[in-house]
Amino acid sequence: MSDNKSENDIKEKILNLAKKNPKGITDKDITVAIPELKASDLVIVLNKLLQQGCFDLYNQGGSLSYRLKTQVNKQAVKGADNEEKVVFNLIEEADNKGIWIRDIRVRSNLANTQLTKVLKSLESKKLIKAVKCVNASKKKVYMLYNLEPDRSISGGAWYQDQDFESEFVDILNRQCHRFLQQRADKIKNNPRGPIIGRTQSYATAAEVQKYITDLGISNVKLEVEDVITILNTLVYDGKAESSVYPDGSKVYRAIESLIPAPGIVQVPCGICPLVLKCCSTGLVTPQSCTYMTEWLE
Ligand code: SF4
Structure with a gap:
């Protein structure tokens, strides 16, 4: 890293990497993404970024992880009214697990209609978002717009x-x-x-x-x-x-299975998503089912 320009280039690359990985990045992620970066230069740049308040530091499975601070959001909420700031801070505190509207209402002491208005305003400014919980279809939680929901909320890759x-x-x-x-x-x-x-x-x-x-x-x-x-x-x-x-x-x-699975275990109906809609008449029937035809062949 010979001059300021290359330092700034590296900073930008690291910040872009962090933007793409809202859960955080480790030293290893950075060296994989920027292989030409020397270990000594990496330490210098990361220290500068930390001093500038660009990252929050976390311990993830024993290694340090750098997560982009929600600075941009903070700037945007600066000019907002007090109610918006209170709600925003509560949502920010909840991190990527989100916070339920009822909890925001209790903790912010805002009336229902007022809170709905504030949430709508923050959503329209793309500062927060509502995310449906995988384990409760009617439950929505609010989190900062740029966060990736925790697995307990999104259900993960599946x-x-x-x-x-x-x-x-x-x-x-x-x-x-x-x-x-x-x-x-x-x-x-x-x-x-x-x-x-x-x-x-x-x-x-x-x-x-x-x-x-x-x-x-x-x-x-x-x-x-x-x-x-x-x-x-x-x-x-x-x-x-x-x-x-x-x-x-x-x-x-x-491994080779020692005992082949008995035929009845392989019936497609056991894992069929349409099993509740399947009957002797109607659109979904065993007679018209391609899975069943394939299984019988
Ligand atoms: S017959 Fe076909 S459609 Fe009906 S439950 Fe079995 S696999 Fe599903």
Whole structure:
């Protein structure tokens, strides 16, 4: 970093990265995104950004995470009236878990109509947003506009607008299994012997996550924990087994199911989202069902 210009360029890149990752970024994320940045320069730039009050510092799983401060919002709310400031501060405090309207009302002491007006005004200024809770369809919580809702609110990668994406989960399930299967097939007749071959057929969740990310089948960013959830379903289904490496990391490998699943277990109706609408007459019937036809073939 020879001059001010390159320092400013780096600052801008880091700030842009932080904007794209509202949950926060770590040193590692920055070095991956800006590989040319030296470790000593990274420390200098981060210290300056922290001094300028650009970031909030968090401890995320043992490593430091930098989260962009809601400065812009603070500026925008400066000229607002007192009610808006009070409501904004309560919502800001709630972070990405959000706050329920009833709690805002109790804590702000505002009347119903007044509060609705304030919330609408803040929403129209794009300072806050209302987010539906995945576990209570009628419950909405408010959080700052630029925050990504916590998993307990959004349901994580498996939910889209409160709906469980069963098809997406099914595709991921098959792709994860495919990856493990391919790895197992590759080292089937390992010349170095069956024990080494067996060890090499294990894959970590991070490897599977990289494979899924490279496939580009997911619009949402899948975390390693998401992939672990899918891999665990493969273990429960008897399609994979898990083990723990000496360093403590959990690994997975595809296995041949010892007993084929009995036919009745494979009936598509068990996981069919239309099962409640399916009957002998009407639009959805077993006679016209393609899943059923495929299963019977
Ligand atoms: S018959 Fe087809 S549509 Fe009806 S419940 Fe079974 S899988 Fe679903």
